[in-house]
Amino acid sequence: MSxxxxxxxxxxxxxxxxxxxxxxxxxxxxxxxxxxxxxxTHRPDPAPQADEEAQREIxxxxxxxxxLERIAYDKNTSTARERERISxxxxxLRDNQD
Numbered sequence: 001m002s003x004x005x006x007x008x009x010x011x012x013x014x015x016x017x018x019x020x021x022x023x024x025x026x027x028x029x030x031x032x033x034x035x036x037x038x039x040x041t042h043r044p045d046p047a048p049q050a051d052e053e054a055q056r057e058i059x060x061x062x063x064x065x066x067x068l069e070r071i072a073y074d075k076n077t078s079t080a081r082e083r084e085r086i087s088x089x090x091x092x093l094r095d096n097q098d
Contacts, residue, residue, distance in 0.1 A: 001009075025032070029042040074080050 025038070029040055030038050031041050032038050
């Protein structure tokens with residue numbers, strides 16, 4: 001590879017990198033003034049579909065957690081055990097009447 005081929009290759013790589021950086025900055029709302037100072041002009045909004053889908057998934061998971069908590073705690077409380085005992089007594093009394 002000759003010296004001039006290397007220079008052209010280096011300049012080409014620099015140009016491609018500059019274009020990619022500019023495209024990325026434009027997509028993220030970053031502008032550059034005459035002095036080279038960068039500033040954010042706007043923040044791109046997240047996709048509303050993805051946000052709504054995430055909220056639906058979160059609410060579904062919260063419902064599942066509530067159900068699991070109810071299953072885990074309802075049978076272990078003293079009132080639940082008392083209700084179960086009373087229900088068993090009522091069933092036993094019904095069986096005795098027949």
